[in-house]
Amino acid sequence: MIKYLIKRLMLxxxxxxGAAVLVFFLLxxxxxxxxxxxxxxxxxxxxxxxxxxxRKDLGLDQPMFVQFFQFLWxxxxxxxxxxxxxxxxITHEISLRxxxxxxxxxMSTVVAIIIAIPxxxxxxxxxxxxxxYIVRWFSIAGIAMPSFWLGILIILGLLIGTQEVFGEPWMPxxxxxxxxxxxxxxxxxxxxxxxxxxxxYSAVATRMTRSALLEVLREDYVRTARAKGLVEKVIINRHxxxxxxxxxxxxxxxxxxxxxxxxxxxxxxxxxxxxxxLFVESVGAQDFNMTQQLVMLVVLIFVMMNxxxxxLYAWLDPRIRYS
Amino acid sequence: xxxxxxxxxxxxxxxxxxxxTVMGMISLMFRKQPLGSxxxxxxxxxxxxxxxxxxxxxxDPEDNNLENMLTAPGEMFFLGTxxxxxxxxxxxxxxxxxxxxxxxxxAIIGSSLGLVLGVASAxxxxxxxxxxxxxxxxxxxxxxxxxxxxxxxxxxxxxxxVIIAITIPFIPQCARVVRSNALAIRExxxxxxxxxxxxxxMRIIMRHMVPNVMAPFLIMLTSFLGQAILLEASLxxxxxxxxxxxxxxxxxxxxxxxxxxxxxxxxxxxxxxxISLAVxxxxxxxxxxxxxxxxxxxxQ
Numbered sequence: 178m179i180k181y182l183i184k185r186l187m188l189x190x191x192x193x194x195g196a197a198v199l200v201f202f203l204l205x206x207x208x209x210x211x212x213x214x215x216x217x218x219x220x221x222x223x224x225x226x227x228x229x230x231x232r233k234d235l236g237l238d239q240p241m242f243v244q245f246f247q248f249l250w251x252x253x254x255x256x257x258x259x260x261x262x263x264x265x266x267i268t269h270e271i272s273l274r275x276x277x278x279x280x281x282x283x284m285s286t287v288v289a290i291i292i293a294i295p296x297x298x299x300x301x302x303x304x305x306x307x308x309x310y311i312v313r314w315f316s317i318a319g320i321a322m323p324s325f326w327l328g329i330l331i332i333l334g335l336l337i338g339t340q341e342v343f344g345e346p347w348m349p350x351x352x353x354x355x356x357x358x359x360x361x362x363x364x365x366x367x368x369x370x371x372x373x374x375x376x377x378y379s380a381v382a383t384r385m386t387r388s389a390l391l392e393v394l395r396e397d398y399v400r401t402a403r404a405k406g407l408v409e410k411v412i413i414n415r416h417x418x419x420x421x422x423x424x425x426x427x428x429x430x431x432x433x434x435x436x437x438x439x440x441x442x443x444x445x446x447x448x449x450x451x452x453x454x455l456f457v458e459s460v461g462a463q464d465f466n467m468t469q470q471l472v473m474l475v476v477l478i479f480v481m482m483n484x485x486x487x488x489l490y491a492w493l494d495p496r497i498r499y500s
Numbered sequence: 501x502x503x504x505x506x507x508x509x510x511x512x513x514x515x516x517x518x519x520x521t522v523m524g525m526i527s528l529m530f531r532k533q534p535l536g537s538x539x540x541x542x543x544x545x546x547x548x549x550x551x552x553x554x555x556x557x558x559x560d561p562e563d564n565n566l567e568n569m570l571t572a573p574g575e576m577f578f579l580g581t582x583x584x585x586x587x588x589x590x591x592x593x594x595x596x597x598x599x600x601x602x603x604x605x606x607a608i609i610g611s612s613l614g615l616v617l618g619v620a621s622a623x624x625x626x627x628x629x630x631x632x633x634x635x636x637x638x639x640x641x642x643x644x645x646x647x648x649x650x651x652x653x654x655x656x657x658x659x660x661x662v663i664i665a666i667t668i669p670f671i672p673q674c675a676r677v678v679r680s681n682a683l684a685i686r687e688x689x690x691x692x693x694x695x696x697x698x699x700x701x702m703r704i705i706m707r708h709m710v711p712n713v714m715a716p717f718l719i720m721l722t723s724f725l726g727q728a729i730l731l732e733a734s735l736x737x738x739x740x741x742x743x744x745x746x747x748x749x750x751x752x753x754x755x756x757x758x759x760x761x762x763x764x765x766x767x768x769x770x771x772x773x774x775i776s777l778a779v780x781x782x783x784x785x786x787x788x789x790x791x792x793x794x795x796x797x798x799x800q
Contacts, residue, residue, distance in 0.1 A: 191634065192634075192637055192638055192641055195634065195635070195637070195638035196638050196641055196642070199638055199639070200650060203650055203651065203654055204650065204653060204654055205654075206654050317780065317783065317784070318776070318780065320779070320783060321726070321730075321776045321777075321779040321780035321783060322772075322775075322776045322779075323730055323733055323734060323737075323750075323772065323775050323776070323779075325734065325737050325753065326753060326768075326771075326772035326775060326776065329753065329768045329772065330768070330769075330772070333765055333768060333769075337765075434643075435643045437643075439643065439645065441645055441646070441649065441738070442645070442734050442737065442738060445737070445738060456646070456649065457649070457738055457740070459653075460649050460650070460652065460653040460740065461739075461740070463653065468650065468653055472642070472646055472650055475642070475643060475646050476641045476642060479641050479642075479643065480641055
């Protein structure tokens with residue numbers, strides 16, 4: 178098992194290296210860089226000598242391959258470089274915001290699980306009844322609705338709702354406080370983006386829970402359980418659900434990895450200063466250093482999550498054994 | 501049991517009967533795929549809106565009309581106006597054009613390139629296959645929107661660049677699915693026969709293998725349509741996609757939709773409904789295509 182784990186981990190390296198090559202050269206495919214934007218803005222004239230100086234300062238004047246190896250070497254020395262825009266170390270900028278994005282991602286996943294699993298079960302158990310149809314429409318709508326629009330609607334609803342009830346509009350707080358400092362403040366700020374993204378992500382998981390449970394309920398052992406007179410509740414909770422949730426676990430874990438990227442849009446709507454926001458800003462400013470490190474972070478989370486899901490699978494399903 | 505199988509046979513004969521008219525086929529489709537037909541209606545309505553935009557509305561979607569800023573929905577402006585006094589209904593109708601243009605272009609180019617790459621990868625095998633599959637692995641490790649934003653970071657915003665940014669992540673997704681189907685086809689003797697007859701690789705791939713992986717190709721293509729529309733809306737919302745003054749749904753939500761949320765909620769509501777309905781329609785339609793073409797996946 179240990180041997181297998183190490184082998185799998187080693188196999189991640191080529192993927193990560195490939196991603197590094199792709200993102201590094203992709204960003205530098207087209208002329209134009211942060212110096213031009215910083216000094217010239219949009220359409221204004223900038224002194225070429227000054228731009229040259231700025232490039233030299235940021236190391237952009239060096240050959241591309243040298244820059245690439247510096248980028249890779251940074252991972253060996255744990256030095257991710259500096260933001261080309263603000264000049265602050267990237268690790269610092271990321272660590273400032275990582276907490277917020279991670280918390281929203283976890284909360285969204287919790288929201289998704291709370292919606293998906295009960296709804297999926299009800300919908301499967303009551304297949305082809307009106308409850309089933311409502312749940313299915315609810316989940317199809319979740320896939321179609323852009324999460325940023327749902328976010329706007331939530332803000333709108335909050336404003337209008339609080340205006341009606343309390344007489345004056347209430348908005349979630351803008352400034353971020355960690356949960357250990359002010360839990361009420363923190364939750365009242367982050368629950369809304371979590372609901373907006375969580376609902377969307379619950380949609381796929383609801384459908385998965387439903388179809389997996391339906392499949393398991395047709396198995397022979399479920400019929401046996403019914404034949405020996407077990408109560409339906411026990412059959413579903415103890416016998417069927419355990420097997421049906423396997424694919425659901427996969428979907429939810431993989432989506433968690435996507436969440437880190439998907440929050441890009443939601444953070445914009447709710448004005449949250451998280452990693453997604455940082456990513457959009459760095460793209461806008463052509464801050465290559467920051468953009469590539471953030472992309473690599475997301476890719477790293479994604480491949481680690483896939484790895485983790487494989488291991489989890491083996492642990493949950495005794496039939497699967499890796500060697 | 502006998503009775504049940506009899507009924508099935510009869511039903512099949514009915515399907516095969518030659519006297520089906522167009523109306524008959526449409527009603528059959530509605531009975532067999534009610535949701536898919538509903539999706540198809542939305543898709544057709546959108547195409548109609550996009551094609552006949554000039555006839556449907558006489559207002560210029562890009563014309564600022566500051567006298568009528570943020571007018572509430574009413575007789576003059578059916579869905580109200582935005583902060584520049586532009587009619588929302590008009591902009592939504594023209595927005596369908598942008599959304600469909602981006603959606604179809606990305607889906608068709610992305611899945612076609614994926615098709616050729618996937619079939620070629622399966623046909624040649626060996627080193628070629630290995631390299632292509634590793635590249636596919638790498639690209640698929642990027643969340644869709646992250647890769648699209650990285651491409652926009654390079655190329656800059658604008659409709660053409662958004663199309664490129666959305667198409668690139670689609671190619672490997674389609675290539676992966678098509679390849680697994682093409683691998684099975686490669687083992688069928690007629691491919692060997694074609695090779696024995698001395699046909700060129702190109703001819704075998706294009707004439708003998710590609711037509712046989714049409715089902716997964718079409719499934720991927722239709723599922724890309726909704727994704728592309730959603731992605732374009734997200735990019736435009738972030739200000740990294742279609743630029744003002746072009747009418748695009750995502751952009752309409754960005755243009756101060758939150759600022760005016762309280763005083764003029766219609767600005768934030770209608771474009772979102774348009775996006776959701778479009779994606780909803782394309783997804784339903786795509787599911788129906790998948791159910792029809794791939795009986796194994798048919799939903800219960």
